[in-house]
Structure formats: C-alpha cells, structure tokens
Amino acid sequence: MLCCRFAPPEAGFEGAFTVDASRVTFGRGCLAEVGDRAAAYGIKRVALFTDRRIVGLDHYRRVERSLRAAGLDVVTFADVHVEPTDASFQEAARFAKEARPDGYVSIGGGSVIDTCKAANLYATHPAPFEAYVNAPVGEGRAVPGGLAPHIACPTTSGTGSEVTGIAIFDWVAHKAKTGIASIHLRPTEALVDPDVTATLPRTVVAASGMDVLCHALESFTARPFTVRPSPARPTARPMSQGRNPWSDIGCREALSLLGRYLVRAVEDDRDMEAREAVMWAATLAGIAFGNAGVHVPHAMSYAVAGLAEEVGYHAPDYPRDEPLVPHGISVVVNAPAVFRKTGPSSPDRHIEAARLLGVRERTIPDDGAGETLADRLVELLRVLGLPNGVGGIGFSAAQVPALAAGTSLQTRLLTNAPIPTPPDLVEELFRGALTYW
Numbered sequence: 020m021l022c023c024r025f026a027p028p029e030a031g032f033e034g035a036f037t038v039d040a041s042r043v044t045f046g047r048g049c050l051a052e053v054g055d056r057a058a059a060y061g062i063k064r065v066a067l068f069t070d071r072r073i074v075g076l077d078h079y080r081r082v083e084r085s086l087r088a089a090g091l092d093v094v095t096f097a098d099v100h101v102e103p104t105d106a107s108f109q110e111a112a113r114f115a116k117e118a119r120p121d122g123y124v125s126i127g128g129g130s131v132i133d134t135c136k137a138a139n140l141y142a143t144h145p146a147p148f149e150a151y152v153n154a155p156v157g158e159g160r161a162v163p164g165g166l167a168p169h170i171a172c173p174t175t176s177g178t179g180s181e182v183t184g185i186a187i188f189d190w191v192a193h194k195a196k197t198g199i200a201s202i203h204l205r206p207t208e209a210l211v212d213p214d215v216t217a218t219l220p221r222t223v224v225a226a227s228g229m230d231v232l233c234h235a236l237e238s239f240t241a242r243p244f245t246v247r248p249s250p251a252r253p254t255a256r257p258m259s260q261g262r263n264p265w266s267d268i269g270c271r272e273a274l275s276l277l278g279r280y281l282v283r284a285v286e287d288d289r290d291m292e293a294r295e296a297v298m299w300a301a302t303l304a305g306i307a308f309g310n311a312g313v314h315v316p317h318a319m320s321y322a323v324a325g326l327a328e329e330v331g332y333h334a335p336d337y338p339r340d341e342p343l344v345p346h347g348i349s350v351v352v353n354a355p356a357v358f359r360k361t362g363p364s365s366p367d368r369h370i371e372a373a374r375l376l377g378v379r380e381r382t383i384p385d386d387g388a389g390e391t392l393a394d395r396l397v398e399l400l401r402v403l404g405l406p407n408g409v410g411g412i413g414f415s416a417a418q419v420p421a422l423a424a425g426t427s428l429q430t431r432l433l434t435n436a437p438i439p440t441p442p443d444l445v446e447e448l449f450r451g452a453l454t455y456w
C-alpha cells in the first residue's frame with residue numbers, strides 16, 4: 020500500500036486489512052433513542068446492565084423510561100463489579116441465562132459494557148468459562164457465532180468498549196487481567212451521548228481521557244498490518260491487525276482533539292464543548308484500536324491492575340471498598356517509558372503524535388522522537404494530577420519481576436508492539452516507569 024505510506028508486504032504477509040465497527044449514534048440527548056432502536060431489532064424482553072452508582076443517576080432512568088415507552092419488558096442487572104473479575108462475569112452470565120432476554124442494553128463505563136458482552140456470550144453459546152478466554156491464560160476457543168443484539172451506552176469518555184469486540188476482566192487466581200476477544204462480542208449499536216459526561220468527577224475524566232490517549236497512541240505506533248503473517252483463513256484475521264490506513268484516521272483526529280480539549284475537560288465540569296470533544300475522541304480512538312489493537316502500555320497495565328491489592332491503591336473519585344487502579348491510570352503510568360523505547364521504530368509517527376498533543380518545538384530530531392513524546396505525556400500526568408509512574412501507585416523496584424511476569428501473559432498485545440518485547444526489556448520498561456519526576 021504505497022499510496023498510504025505502508026510498504027508493500029513480503030510473500031506470506033498481510034496485504035489487506037478489514038474495517039469493522041459498531042453502528043454508532045453520537046449526539047447530546049441520543050440516549051432517549053434506545054427504546055425505539057431496541058424495538059427495531061424485535062427485542063421483547065431486554066436485560067439492562069448497569070452498576071450500583073449509575074442505577075441512581077438520571078441517565079439510567081432515561082434509558083429505562085425509553086425502553087418501557089417502546090413496550091419492552093425490562094429486567095435489570097445492577098450488580099456489575101467495577102473492574103470485573105472471573106467471578107463477576109460468571110455471576111452476570113448466570114443472571115442472563117435465568118432471565119432469558121432476547122436482547123441487551125448496557126449503560127455504564129467499560130466494566131458494565133464488558134460484563135454485558137460476557138453475559139450475552141455465555142448465555143448464547145454456553146461453555147466452560149475458560150473456553151473463550153484469550154490464550155495462554157484461557158483456551159482461546161473461537162466464539163462459534165453471533166450473539167443477541169446489544170446496544171451499549173457509555174457513561175465515561177474512555178474505554179471505547181462500546182465499539183470493540185473485547186471484554187476485559189481480572190482473573191483473580193492468575194493475579195492478572197486478561198480478556199475475551201471476538202468480533203461477535205462487538206455491540207450491535209453504540210449510543211454515545213455526551214450529556215452523560217456532565218456529572219463525571221475530575222479524576223474519572225482524567226483517567227478515562229488518558230486511556231483514550233493511549234488507545235490512539237498505541238494504535239498509531241503499533242506494528243504495521245503488513246508485517247503480520249497472513250492468517251490461515253481470511254476470516255481468521257485478528258482484530259489486532261496492527262496500524263493501518265483506517266485506524267490512522269481515527270488516531271490522528273483523536274490525538275488532535277485531546278491535545279486541544281483534554282485538560283479543559285478535566286479542569287472545568289461546565290465546559291461541555293471540551294467534554295463533548297473528548298467523548299468524540301474516545302469514540303474515534305475506540306474504533307481505531309478495535310481495528311488496529313493496542314500494545315505494550317496496555318499489556319503492562321493488566322499486570323499493574325492485577326496487583327493493585329498488594330499496594331492498596333485507591334484513586335480519588337472511585338469506589339473505596341477495595342483497592343483499585345482505574346484502567347486509564349494503570350495504562351498511562353507505563354506509557355512514557357514505553358514510547359521512549361519505541362521512538363526509533365517510527366520517529367515520524369512519534370513526532371507527529373507529540374505535535375498533535377501540543378508540542379510546539381520547531382525542530383525535533385528523529386533520535387529525540389520517543390523522548391519528546393514521553394516528555395509531553397509526563398507533563399500531562401503532572402497537569403492532570405495523576406500518579407508519578409507505577410511508583411506513584413505504590414509499586415517499588417522489588418515488585419518489577421512480578422509486574423513483568425504478569426505482562427508476559429499478554430501475548431495478544433505484546434505481539435502487536437512495534438519492537439520485540441523479551442522479558443528483560445519488559446523489566447527495563449517497568450524500572451523506567453517507576454518515577455518520572
């Protein structure tokens with residue numbers, strides 16, 4: 020694909036990429052459309068997934084009212100665990116099997132949407148829990164076919180779960196996060212209503228905004244799709260295809276929006292222009308990474324979050340009943356150390372990303388590309404009041420081997436990196452991520 024600045028593949032490597040996305044409706048007030056949209060799929064009995072905080076909010080009531088006004092029978096599951104576990108996924112699946120809905124609606128953050136995907140999967144295609152979980156932690160069995168219709172309504176501007184076929188959870192016995200990935204998990208529709216962001220607390224906007232930033236940066240710098248071996252069958256092409264001309268479009272626009280609006284969106288909850296822009300960036304970056312895949316910062320994050328209990332970390336504005344590293348924080352604390360190392364793999368892309376995020380230096384040498392992008396990320400961590408590296412969460416050098424071991428389980432993400440990531444490099448990255456200032 021010389022036309023799109025992707026070198027042509029060698030024999031046996033990919034020469035094509037696939038574009039997938041949920042049907043997306045974006046705009047203030049669009050949550051009120053959910054009833055009509057669900058009814059259009061012929062849904063009569065809908066399982067409505069949410070969590071205990073959101074069930075008390077006006078967004079939830081708007082969705083429930085719209086579903087009932089369309090004549091649907093609504094059964095609610097409000098026990099989604101924030102940062103789901105293998106046990107909480109299975110509890111949700113049990114609910115879905117017993118409730119026997121013919122369609123699903125989820126309203127919440129990534130935890131809610133991911134839990135709804137898993138419940139829909141195991142209710143539609145029952146199997147032992149480990150069957151569909153990514154290898155090597157699970158069996159990595161292919162999902163055999165389509166699921167019931169699922170309309171996802173995100174309430175944070177972050178995870179992009181509403182447009183991806185990935186469901187992430189913490190497998191407690193393995194002390195690591197992993198997931199289930201299949202195109203069949205992708206919600207049928209996403210209703211993205213920026214009005215929901217008006218009530219989000221500062222730290223939630225900062226953490227989820229940094230997640231968006233990392234989705235865009237990692238997809239933009241992932242290995243090109245043309246260096247991945249061709250799949251055995253065309254339909255076996257993975258969702259983590261590597262960067263490609265389609266994902267680049269969303270990444271560039273998302274980075275540009277975040278460069279202009281993220282700090283404003285965090286600092287002023289009345290700045291709806293900024294919060295709407297970040298929500299749109301989250302949607303674009305979600306579609307991009309759903310087609311390109313993320314890489315090392317996310318791989319490291321699953322080890323960081325999986326070991327949260329050991330350091331007893333609590334983030335402001337998040338539930339305090341148990342230690343929890345919010346997903347966006349667990350990702351972004353690794354990012355500067357990673358981009359310092361990946362800079363030489365595509366200096367032009369690292370420089371372009373830094374510029375989109377607001378770096379104004381006249382000239383940036385190729386050998387300073389990774390450093391420049393890393394410095395801008397560190398600046399954002401400080402401005403947004405986020406932890407100073409994994410050390411700021413409470414980890415020390417003594418825990419680096421455990422963190423690296425948890426990361427090495429994330430083969431789906433590590434193989435999407437633009438550089439080889441042997442275990443000693445992952446340890447080096449964690450040492451580099453301990454403190455930034």
Ligand SMILES: [Fe+2]
Nearest residue numbers: 178230346350
């Ligand atoms: Fe993420």
